[in-house]
Amino acid sequence: MHAGLVHGASPGMTPARGPEPRIRPARLDEAARLADFARGTFLDTFMGEFAMGYPEEDLNPWLAESFAEQAFAAIIADPRTGVWVAEHDGAYLGYCTAGDNTLPLLGASAADGELKRLYLARSAFGSGLAGRLMATALAFLDPERRRTVLIGVWSGNLRAQRFYARYGFVKAGEYAFPVGRVRDREFILRRGPA
């Protein structure tokens, strides 16, 4: 190959990849945009990949409440909750939220931390971005590894469970997660202090 083509850009060449996706705290003024993205990643995962088939009368009110702009504005404004976005060239590739535990596990409390949501756009699966978001959330929740951290994950979501296992999370219980009248079987994963 001509040496000049190795390093230089020339017409027809694939442009060099830009910098890595950037992870940063979400801003209050992007609550609506983030809520839309979060709704989309939820639907891709649960209605797309997992084909949950929730009846519309159960799903729609739940979506409206869970992915409302105000719901995202509230968590972004809450100093006890961390909300981060991963973006590249101005587009979201993922987001993550973490805060005090609300999962119903015997012996657990709000003194424990909870990774509440971690979702990537499908194009970013397997890219390492989930690990960077996870590290960001764990650094916020538990910088010195002194706290128990919990995660709720759908029992059938084997990919996410494999991913969380890599960080030392093991199944500690389960509960029924309500989507309208539907109840999903949800595992509670736990990682204790070091």
Ligand SMILES: CC(C)(COP(=O)(O)OP(=O)(O)OC[C@H]1O[C@@H](n2cnc3c(N)ncnc32)[C@H](O)[C@@H]1OP(=O)(O)O)[C@@H](O)C(=O)NCCC(=O)NCCS
């Ligand atoms: C969960 C999520 C954040 C993980 O990020 P990721 O980039 O996909 O994770 P990785 O590719 O690094 O790791 C996934 C693991 O699952 C494995 N895996 C891939 N596809 C799988 C499948 N269909 N079934 C089981 N395991 C699978 C991978 O081999 C890897 O396991 P390993 O570490 O033992 O090799 C991402 O997949 C995602 O956003 N999923 C949709 C939203 C979601 O489910 N969020 C979690 C809600 S609790």
